[in-house]
């Protein structure tokens with residue numbers, strides 16, 4: 001699946017050039033912005049379960065490549081360097097929209113990439129893509145939880161609204 005530039009891409013993912021969480025993580029820019037190959041990297045160690053960031057300063061969607069789904073109907077812009085968190089099928093963080101925090105799924109060291117499992121929050125994504133993570137449990141096409149079988153989703157920690165949507169789908 002081609003990793004295309006969304007029609008409304010205008011470079012605004014480059015937040016404002018100033019790190020938003022300088023002691024905790026940093027953006028590592030790679031390639032041109034339209035290649036979407038930049039990433040977020042820890043600046044220090046985090047113990048498993050530790051809160052890496054609180055979700056604050058959020059603004060409502062509409063749904064697009066940079067938003068996170070926080071309920072069955074709501075999508076928010078993160079408005080911070082957290083927007084550079086890539087998806088992984090072996091994620092280093094949990095995007096916990098029920099507690100409104102990002103937490104570590106395992107012990108992390110400075111330099112580790114911060115990633116989350118996008119279908120843990122997204123039901124039907126605006127910009128699907130082919131996953132580059134290479135994990136043994138890689139789902140390969142990332143387009144939202146709606147497109148994944150329940151047995152695949154059950155391998156991951158999921159937000160409450162995704163659990164509810166799966167329940168409704170399977171009823």
Ligand SMILES: C[S@@+](CC[C@H](N)C(=O)[O-])C[C@H]1O[C@@H](n2cnc3c(N)ncnc32)[C@H](O)[C@@H]1O
Nearest residue numbers: 036037038065066083084085086087130131132
């Ligand atoms: C919110 S952006 C994340 C930051 C992005 N890497 C950048 O440089 O702007 C989400 C986009 O990053 C890319 N991306 C994130 N995780 C990926 C993955 N595991 N495999 C392939 N592309 C990924 C996709 O293009 C996706 O639409």
